[in-house]
Amino acid sequence: MSTGQPTQFDKKVFQATREIFVGDKAKTRKCKSVKRYIREYSGDKSSLKQLRTQYGEGIVQDSILRLLSHGLYESTLVAIQWFPDLLEVAGTQNEVVPQPEIAKTTGQLTPEDLPQTSGDECLDQSKSTEATTPIDGGNESIARNGNGRSPAIPVYLPFTVEHMLMEKIQKTLELACYQYGLKFLPNLMQKQGWDCPEAVELTKWTKLFARKGNLVWEGSGQPSKQLLQSIATIRHAAVHRLRINSVGLERFLTNAENLAEVLGNDQFIQTISQLRLHTQETRNELIQHKETIQTQLEIGQEEIARHRAELNRKEQEILRHAESEDRKYRHIAGEKLERTLGLMGDLSVSSNGQGESLESVDDIEDDPISDDYSDSDHDEQFEDCSEV
Incomplete structure (x- = not known):
């Protein structure tokens, strides 16, 4: 979602992470830095963990990067323009004008x-x-008041x-x-x-x-x-x-x-x-x-979350099955090769029958050439051919 249009999901992500990306951290635009700042944050991360579990870490991180790129963590004014309901103004019936510090944050003028x-x-x-x-x-917020009414x-x-x-x-x-x-x-x-x-x-x-x-x-x-x-x-x-x-x-x-x-x-x-x-x-x-x-x-979001959780479960099940099958096949292949290696035995010279068929290099080199095979025979063959 790169349109820059705010969503309720972005609002939840912002509320869960607004205390993490403060100061210079609000200026980061890198995935690695985002992960590191979240990992190093020692405060309450329960809301963020819940979002990650429900929607997936990648989707939550994309939302954080989008919020960072639009400067919501750097400027309260920008955050309020994206999510107007984040500004809380408490007061009596006549106290409609926000307090001076809130007014300056939102760009309003105080009296x-x-x-x-x-x-x-x-x-x-x-x-x-x-x-x-x-x-x-x-x-x-839609919290109930003392009279039980929203x-x-x-x-x-x-x-x-x-x-x-x-x-x-x-x-x-x-x-x-x-x-x-x-x-x-x-x-x-x-x-x-x-x-x-x-x-x-x-x-x-x-x-x-x-x-x-x-x-x-x-x-x-x-x-x-x-x-x-x-x-x-x-x-x-x-x-x-x-x-x-x-x-x-x-x-x-x-x-x-x-x-x-x-x-x-x-x-x-x-x-x-x-x-x-x-x-x-x-x-x-x-x-x-x-x-x-x-x-x-x-x-709809709950239904999607259920489907997403079911798909994640099935994905993990398929991965576990694939890993199990791979281990089994590797074990079978290993046993097969091990048996083959066992049948071959050790490669060493033996004095038994099998060793008697092996000849040394010296024996082959000292074997005399048969008298029936000589260069003169070849010469006679060539001479016959020439006479023809």
């Missing part, structure tokens, strides 16, 4: 890093590194739909903030020349709300810092076309609804609530379909 300039300038500065960076809203499994909407949804959330919140400004900040709106919702980007509203502590909130109370950080990230994700999974979308929508409640505008609360419910229904359908596909995939 402190959000641009002071216009959105176009920010886009020019970061589009080269963030165009395809995914934002993960949670852990994709947590939400992140899935991805088609990017066109996802981007439309993020733009819709952004514009709705900007309109809600603008309506709030007209009601409670008319002097500031007039001074800044903010005469339409499009004149003020969402991040400016979040900074304004965070800076002014004496604002009047008609809704559920003053917005928290975490809530404002999440709202700022909504605009950032929409502008920079960041990939967001279903869990991230759910949290963004929840926080957008919370901000609308803080602003105290029932119209926007209802609009965002409907968006969240429709998105949740779609996500549930996708999750159900994904679980079905995953189950089918696992069943």
Whole structure:
């Protein structure tokens, strides 16, 4: 599999070996080095051994070399782009924005890093590194929680739909903030020349709300810092076309609804609530379909693994039989040759009857030539021929 497309098998291999290929080891591209690093690793290798047993050492090694060649062990960002669910973000409902160190790893900006300039300038500065960076809203593991229910499994909407949804959330919140400004900040709106919702980007509203502590909130109370950080990230994700999974979308929508409640505008609360419910229904359908596909995939992989194990067993059985037959034939051939050698006996001169038939070299050389055989006879024959 040299296409470079990530698979669930590659993900399992990466998780089983990510602690082995660190530092300079992550830069290796040679089979011998891969084997040596695995052999020298003193940590837990049970997962790797299980993969080798199930799929074969060669297939696992090919996957490791492919992951190494794409730089997954060298860059957390690359690893997350291949396997978005590897990024785990723990937090409360409002803590959607990852911690600063996680945000920097994935190429996201923290609220402190959000641009002071216009959105176009920010886009020019970061589009080269963030165009395809995914934002993960949670852990994709399917472990059971305390209530015995599986947590939400992140899935991805088609990017066109996802981007439309993020733009819709952004514009709705900007309109809600603008309506709030007209009601409670008319002097500031007039001074800044903010005469339409499009004149003020969402991040400016979040900074304004965070800076002014004496604002009047008609809704559920003053917005928290975490809530404002999440709202700022909504605009950032929409502008920079960041990939967001279903869990991230759910949290963004929840926080957008919370901000609308803080602003105290029932119209926007209802609009965002409907968006969240429709998105949740779609996500549930996708999750159900994904679980079905995953189950089918696992069943197929288990069946393949059984067949592979059976083929390996048969191969070993054939090899053992071939080795056994080879040993038997070598033994029979050896016995046959041994009997032949025994019948021949030792090669030595004997005084018995068999030895009497052997003549020495001296005897042959001293044997006189018969008188009947001489050169004169030949001469007479040639003379007769000439006379004829």
